[in-house]
Amino acid sequence: MESAFPRDVLAFQGACRTLGGVRAIDALDLRVSRGERVAVVGPSGAGKTTLLRLAGASLFASGGEVRVLGEDPAGLPAGKLRALRARVGTIHQQLHLVPQASVLENVLLGRVGTQGVLRLAVAPLLRQDRERVAALLDRVGLASRIDERVDRLSGGEQQRVAVARVLWQEPDLVLADEPFSSVDPERSAEVARLLVDAASGRTLVVSTHQIAPLRDLVDRFVGLRAGRVLFDLSRHQLTEERLAALYRIEGPT
Amino acid sequence: MSPPSAAPVRRPWWLRGPGLALAVALALAWRGSEGNLGTLLSADTLRAFSDFLGGFLPPAHSADFLSGIWRPLLQTVAIATAGMALAVLLGIPLALAAIDPRLRASLGGRPGLPSVLLHRAARLLLAVMRSIPEVLWALLFVRAVGLGPAAGVLAIGVAYGGIVGKVFAEILESTPRGPGEALGGAGARPLAALLLGIAPAARATLASYTLYRFDCAIRASSVLGLVGAGGLGQELELSLKMLRYDEAATWVLVLFALVAGVDALSRAARTRLALRPSLFPATPARLARDAGSALAGIAVVGAAARILELSPGTLLSARALRSMGDFARSLWPPDLALPFLRQLLPAAAETLAVSVLGTTLAAALGLLLALVATAAPRGWVEDARIGIPEAASRIAGAGARALMNLCRTLPELLWALAFVLAIGLGPFAGALAIGVHTAGVLGRLYAEALDEVPAGPAMALRAAGAGATSERLLASLPQAFAQLVAYTLYRWEVNIRAAAVLGVVGAGGLGRILYVSLSVFDHGRTLTVLAVVLVLVLAVDAASTWLRGRYLSSPASFAASSIIL
């Protein structure tokens, strides 16, 4: 198994991606190795979401090289591409849960990449699936809400459902896009702990504007600005000055 | 003292390009439909109308008559049910194939050449299916599979399959994509992402649209009898032609009740679906209930098929398929002889004129009804002292709404039959029929649009002492105007299809020629007329879309088309 699993979970080399005429990612180099926990920080429009979409193989580079779990997504046939995507679990900035489905079903949908529609349709009736999902929901503190419709939950509760979905998916790589945007600062630390717990034994890449909740939980901070890497530092090397420089607004010159 | 004005004088809109063009179009449509106020207001016509109205009351209710209406009534509902089942069966796969490839791509698919070609083919097929009106399909199927309800079921299945397929695709395309995209990003197949991530948000709309279509199917199947495709149409025609208006009145009332019943069913289904706590049954009890509902649905369709003595076996038997194949082959080659084409051109122009005049009459009459219907003040007046004028306007409003429902319930073809009896054969009867039926539809849509106008300007006028009517005319109407025009243009697209059919009852246009060519088995001509109908319908659709885009900031097409198409 070791040989099928490369050391680098993500390998970007001179990667570019243009979106609507904007170079959202511009000649970007980045490596993330197995088991690492990396935070991507940067001002709005820096390209964080685009970077995560490239990493999740739902967007392809328009130049340079991107390898996800050792594969080049753009070159894969449809079936292999789906299999690759199934190995990456994403918690989206807007969560994108299915509002009309129950909490249980939303978690079960984590395996939509490997299970057929019929299998998913009967899953709520299977005792084993139900009990396992209930255990996951217990981990995120939602065990009592398993049969509730997900759109009846608060934003923070829905976020925990999204975390449980990724836990159920059991991916090799976990991506989280601004996971603190729908909770108050007090709750951010709790969400960060949940995330890191969900990603234990896996690789985690999380984008954020808020450094504090992740300060002691991730290994590396990657500073992104205008689609390029401005810094790539271990958590001990990250200083206030580097952060200030990243977020400084450049005046017109 | 007049203020100095630097800006050039702007002529009112009705003296500028679009207004003049509209006036010319209306004049041409009036002439083309042989419009004649003299006939309309002649003593004979007025007497015919008063006989008509007088004869309606009281509706026939003898035990003898009532015991005889059950069979045709049941057959009508059965045709609508089986036809709608076929339409959904045809429409769903076509909708899935016709969905915008960009949606497929955003669900994680990678559209290759085959799927793009499939998309194009499905769009084309849907356009042909829905551009030929159901009554024309019924005429064709009567020739292909013989007289009887089978032709009616096939006609509704094909025509409504085309509409359902297009509208389902549009509903899915206009549903929020986030959940589906997320599933695609997690490795789901595009179809799974669509079913699990997008369809759940669309299911209530899809269901209520299907039931709305079922309501249309009941009205349609009530006229298919006129071309020999089963149902109560034949009895109704007989009652009208024998001047037994009281019987006709009973038929109309029954139809009215049926349509209202489906409406109530639709509302109930929508609420139930919207409140479902999950996509799939989570407990055995729920599973049993859902399975029960599904079985009940299948049983209803099965019962409909039994009433009509139809089965997939007989519909798809070797003999039926051979007779359909023979008919399809006999359509080729089309008759392109010059004298025949010369005969078609004026008929096509007549059809177009009827659709334009009919839509215009409907817009005028519909606006009048809508203004009356919405004239009563909304809600209850604070001091609870309702004056006589207010009570009167409430009563008038209720009356206008009832009249709109009556106009809407009877299909154009039945109105045409009535007008042909009252003012004689010809396109003017057709234009009046379209005008009256559509006035009911547009009146309701107009009233809804007027009611939804933000209340600010109206309240300001009220405070300044304006009455209810001037409030409507000065405040609500200008704000809702673009929407009303958009509805009218959508309805014109429906009416060009209706106008192509009216010839069947002698109300002019292409329908007459088609009816004759089918009756004398001159199928080369049939194909030519069908092609002309198709071109005319597609041209009007394109013109309407263009006008909406040019003069109105057109709303997403599905929103309006799903209610009225």
Ligand SMILES: Nc1ncnc2c1ncn2[C@@H]1O[C@H](COP(=O)(O)OP(=O)(O)OP(=O)(O)O)[C@@H](O)[C@H]1O
């Ligand atoms: N679909 C799109 N069409 C056009 N431009 C886009 C599109 N998506 C992203 N962009 C542009 O690409 C750049 C990077 O966007 P991205 O969403 O990756 O930024 P971000 O770092 O996630 O920002 P935020 O912190 O606000 O979420 C921005 O300039 C954005 O305007």
Ligand SMILES: [Mg+2]
């Ligand atoms: Mg972002």
